[in-house]
Amino acid sequence: MIKKTFSNYLLLSVTAFLSFAIMFGYLIYTDSESYNKYKDLFADNPNVIFSYNGAESKNELRAVTKQLDKLSDTHYYYMRQCVAQTSFGKECEVNFLPGYVWGLYLTSNDSEVVTSRAARAMIKGKYEVSIGVNEALVSQRVYNSLKPDKNGKKQLKLIFTNDEGKRILKKYDVAAAYSGPNEYDDLETNSSIDSVYLNIGSVDEDECSILNLDLVIYTEQKDFVIQQLKKSNVTCEEVYTEQNQAVRDIKNGIMNKYLIAAVLFILLGINLYSSFTNALKDRKFEIGVKRAIGAKKSSIMLQFVIEGFTVMLANTLLSVWTVLSLMNVYKFVKEIVFNEKYIVTINTESLILFVVFTFFLILIFSLLFAYKSTKVEIVKYLKEEL
């Protein structure tokens, strides 16, 4: 019986299949593309605030950092550039950081020796510590301020900005923590200075330059801190302007989706309508006979609603399956051929849109179909076959 029904509905099935595949394919493709485009961005800590001109007005900055010092769940670091010599003569960037702060000290790629006089003094009795790539040497105070992750591991997170202004979050395992005072007090503040030492290999120079960052604040109280910064006339950028922009992009994407869904709805609607009419043509005689022997309009309608629903639903599932398979092929190509990590995903909104879309198409057309099937005088359907 199902087989019979399907042969009757072949044209309709093809149309429905293509319609739903186009719709679902469009949704899942755009969702996956935007997800993969933005996934790094959203992996970043959203509770970060940048201030670009902190150094220009020290008093204001001091006022701000005083405020920040009072917040237990807020850390900040101040970055200033200078050029220093490493032990093997290569120039590298050194950052001294005031306040509660984390200094950045880039050690040589292979050097296992921290060459800074200050650091040497601070590593209690032990003057050498090995810092691997993606490891950091931090002060006890910084270490204490780091939040352990789920596994109880403390990681230092730093943000770099490359030449294009794109921010990159880098994570460093703590190689060791040192204690003791820091000699540097470059900003002439009363605060002592904590320095963080990194292996120079941890920083890809193409990817990261740290030239244009002044004050970087991690905080759980983003709104409050922004308010404080504004009050002190320190211009700041709420972290993820990029994140916000991305959110806006995605929202625009959703508008486009609705638009395209509407257009597809109309196009596919017309298509489905003619396919339904075609399918009906083949069934007129059957309808005529059934009604002639006493079938109620409603039972004929029910039959066609059920058939229409089954056919459309089967095609929906088939199209979803096909699209998913195609997307996995696409993912495979991306990952194997282009060596890019790719995740196939669909947003809840898109999913709802698709479900509503298919549901309405199915409902409207099977009802319309069923209704049309009972409109005509029975004898006309019977004579149709002759």
Place this chain on the structure above:
Amino acid sequence: MVKDINIELSGIKKSYDKPVLKDICLSVTNYSYVTIVGKSGSGKSTLMNILGLIEGFDGGVYRFNNTVIKKGKDYSKLRYENIGFIFQSYNLIPTLTCRENIMLPLVYSSKQSGSFDEIIESLDIADLLDKKVTVLSGGEKQRVAIARALLLNPSLIIADEPTGNLDPTNTRTVLNLLEKENKKGRAVIMITHDDTIAREAGKVYRLENGVLHENY
């Protein structure tokens, strides 16, 4: 028990491009056995379709068991409760087997079926039941169509040339069956070309120029 049946037509008109039925008057009740003869194209099938409530008419009054039939309304209940229609062109659904075709009315009616086995036996179609309708001969199709029409114990049997494709033996069988059903109280309206068959009926009409004439 056969249900009461009482139908009355007066002044029924029907035109397509030309007028086909001009002034049809006919009344049928339980135990009526009416035969209609007429030239090909005289409108016999048209009249049957109107009687069987599957075609509308342009004028006149059609009363079916006290229901006045109006155009465009759905009389499916009257159809499956009262009418067994044997079509001139069989109207069997080609995708179904004979059994499915015969049983089809049961799908749309809560009514208990008549004695299926008895009907099958008297029409000698037991061997055909599981065949596809499309492979049957004309006479076999006709008998399957008759079985379907009789399944729900209709009080009115409308038979549009039920013996048109049958050999003398099967013609006899079908006529005997209709006669037997008529004796139980069912009304029978039958169309035929065959004068000898017509003579067996209680009442014979000739359809000519859109009017029924009492004949013989």
